[in-house]
Amino acid sequence: MLRTIFQSDPDFESRLKLLADRAGVVPDSVEAGARAIVAQVRREGDAALRELTRKLEKRDLPSIELSRQEWKASAARVSSEVRAALAQAVERIRAYHELERYYSFERKEEGIRLSCRYLPLARVGVYVPGGTARYPSTVLMSAVPAKVAGVREVFMVTPGPSPETLAAAEEAGVDRVFLVGGAQAVAALAYGTESVPRVDKIVGPGNAYVAAAKRLVFGDVGIEMIAGPTEVVIAADRSANPAWVAADLLAQAEHDAFAVPILVAVGREVALRIGEEVERQLAELPRREIAGRAIASQGVAIVVDDAETAIALVNRIAPEHAGIALANAREWADKVTAAGAVFVGENACEALGDYFAGPSHVLPTGGSARFSSPLGVGDFLKRTSFIEYDGAALARQADAIACIAEVEGLSGHARSVLHRAKGKPIRQREPSERT
């Protein structure tokens, strides 16, 4: 059932290239649909949100914001067991992210003071998918790092929150909840409407329309990344328990039919045994229909000769999740240079990272781990540069600056320096007026 390809196959390289270069292609219809929605919300505000929600979700939207009272009442219906688990998860996510520190710095020279200062973003929107799936964990994994960074206002947008999602929002410190979803929610956060204040950054995963809308508004508002289908690559050798590896591949596969579960097996026998386990466990899985489609469409076992090749493949694919179920797992994990999160050793199952360990589960997909990072405190901070010179310091550098400015043909730049460094002030000023 798990398609197998071998390092020794003549077309191995070309099949691998397809996996590694899986840059996204958004269907034109989705892109065009998202574009029309964004334009409508930008033009018509709340009225557009109401109309689109009625049209696309068959849902009336008497109030766009969920009142604090309704929010609390719904969240109160959550069992104490779930509430305790959410609170514990929040505590672990917070403790981990408090270690992600950024340091403002200063460079002082004679008459010169340069500095770089970090400040939190003022207002952030967290997109939480709704509908049949309920994702309280997404709230935790997005809102907690924002709050640790010092973001004053964290909004959640979601089309139909469950009590558990609302309880998670409470535990994570979310400030306001808006009952909109899809591309229209992204547009509302990006440009603001009468009910939804404009935010500085939008984070969190969503469907293809949400992803397309995020790409469209990128630049007008901050976007952490464009999420594609969720992925795992597990590198396993014969030291690994086949049942555990199979369980992780299936956990990945049950997300949705587009999920990507990849096994890199050191040796044919390892692939075989894990493949058998996948079939056995799949039959018992409540979400076997979805998981089975993901396994059949995207699932693959790649058989390689040694652990070194396995790790090289992980790096080449740069997956969202990389499982290292190899003997001496820690040493091999240290060689991973491109992955969102690395699960070291066979006890570190992906579900640990999804819910509980501490690092955010909002991770770069589609190979973007080559250049982007797990959602973290840094996503909610910005730097600003400060430049301060006295007249003597400016005079020392004036000629070199004017020289480069003239090379670029920008005499006005040269003049602005030379005026100060060499020119006469236009008027004599009293000392009391000086800075």
Place this chain on the structure above:
Amino acid sequence: MLRTIFQSDPDFESRLKLLADRAGVVPDSVEAGARAIVAQVRREGDAALRELTRKLEKRDLPSIELSRQEWKASAARVSSEVRAALAQAVERIRAYHELERYYSFERKEEGIRLSCRYLPLARVGVYVPGGTARYPSTVLMSAVPAKVAGVREVFMVTPGPSPETLAAAEEAGVDRVFLVGGAQAVAALAYGTESVPRVDKIVGPGNAYVAAAKRLVFGDVGIEMIAGPTEVVIAADRSANPAWVAADLLAQAEHDAFAVPILVAVGREVALRIGEEVERQLAELPRREIAGRAIASQGVAIVVDDAETAIALVNRIAPEHAGIALANAREWADKVTAAGAVFVGENACEALGDYFAGPSHVLPTGGSARFSSPLGVGDFLKRTSFIEYDGAALARQADAIACIAEVEGLSGHARSVLHRAKGKPIRQREPSERT
């Protein structure tokens, strides 16, 4: 000439809102053009680069990469004065960025080891505009932070580099130069062609097609930001030298006809005197035609009653460059919460930041300083999370994890944890096989 609006104007708030909410609208024709170009390069590689360069730039492209020999020969033509100025600038940019540090961290608990590690991106592309304008400074301000971060390969793409730009590339440590520009260069870097290896991130400013292309490839490759027209907001009171403030507004205005020079003057008289200086100096400026158009179209003096209001306006506009030409400049600068770079006091002219002080001149435009940062070392690093648990630690948390997984309807996730924590292994393994 400098249009003036007053805090006391009845329509002050609405005019200000137009300035503050200046989110970009890319013309559909530009977007469509960039989209077609990106698709063609993705499909046809080098052949598309050659054809598009011939069609759009009337230029033949016998070799897409500039050979090291030609590069060195052209750069050798630069005067020793320019070479020295570039080398000095590189040294200052490097010294500043070496202070921008990121720290990997680890959280250890009993049986648990979580960590976050920073790694440099492997390969980065720097876009440098070409044609009539020559921008050696853009090379320095983009490539030096990348090299400080530890990026192994830095590529420069530019349609027709001057000797000065090539000398700057040499000084900044650029590894390879490709002679392509526009949306086609962005596509080549994003997806790779026969001659241009795919990069992990593309940085640097460009025209509207470049900006549109960067938005289109965002997600498949890293993008630092979408650059809009360059902007300055200078807050000045009567302590400021009107001639110097005017020179800075004009330095901004001479960039191009879309440049945005804004003065926030404390008191009518300050606006008047600076306005007079702008007119006087404009008449003498070599690029007076361009600067005059920028002043006429985007230039504005906003008259406010006090410095506090001036700073509030700076924050609301969140400009690329903020000049603080106010008495007690440092104290007021400390209150700036949204700007790319802040020029503190009237000696800190923008040209200092453009060429020489140290912080990168690649700065967030269009109000994106609300959520994004000057280009820096952090843009060329990525984080990866590592999660390692032993069996006992997993067992302690298994119930809480399974509880959240079940709330989300993801039983496969719950099983992957419970299998390990509570289930029997499928087969007994020899101790020697264990991790």
